[in-house]
Amino acid sequence: MAKELHGLGLTDTIVGTSTTGPIKLTQRGQQVGDIKRDNQKTYKLVGYFPDADDDLVVGDFCVYQDASSTLVTTDVSDIAAAEVAAGVALVAIDHGAVATAGTDIVYMWIQVTGLATLSTDIGGTTPVDGSPLTAFGAADKGLTLAKEADSAAIYVDVCAVTIDDSENIVLLKCAY
Numbered sequence: 001m002a003k004e005l006h007g008l009g010l011t012d013t014i015v016g017t018s019t020t021g022p023i024k025l026t027q028r029g030q031q032v033g034d035i036k037r038d039n040q041k042t043y044k045l046v047g048y049f050p051d052a053d054d055d056l057v058v059g060d061f062c063v064y065q066d067a068s069s070t071l072v073t074t075d076v077s078d079i080a081a082a083e084v085a086a087g088v089a090l091v092a093i094d095h096g097a098v099a100t101a102g103t104d105i106v107y108m109w110i111q112v113t114g115l116a117t118l119s120t121d122i123g124g125t126t127p128v129d130g131s132p133l134t135a136f137g138a139a140d141k142g143l144t145l146a147k148e149a150d151s152a153a154i155y156v157d158v159c160a161v162t163i164d165d166s167e168n169i170v171l172l173k174c175a176y
Helices: none
Strands: 014-016 035-038 041-048 061-064 071-073 085-089 105-117 132-134 160-164 169-173
Touching: 041 085
Parallel strands: 041 071
Antiparallel strands: 014 105, 035 041, 041 105, 061 071, 061 085, 085 105, 105 169, 132 160, 160 169
16 A cells, blocks of 8 residues: 555545546545645545456556546546546555445545656557657557657557556656
């Protein structure tokens, strides 16, 4: 589990059952979509909807599941739209132990900007330090090299830059 960061409560997870609107987490005075900044990093409170085969580990890369920009997933095959980068998970979630898969939403903090370590290797052909990265076309829970344009001349969102490819360290710059 991620360490507590300057009392921000970033390692907390909260299980809920509502899927509509911004959720007011009154017990902590937090609302889905809240932003916190600390030590040149930015964090966002989001909902994570686990499914039966989608455990989460610290460092997994998340994408927005829908246009709400508050519900995330790591399973890019489950989303209808193009992969829009959300950020990196700060907690591990065992779907069976924390929530009822397909029913409960787990509220958690993700990191959206600053230095982060990914749980998976960076995809693409020979990534090097300084390479631009995208979630578009990446494998579940990861990032891949960003091309200037794909074969249909569609430009992809660059959401991170490789800092140390051998250690999976990236500089995040996800939209939030």
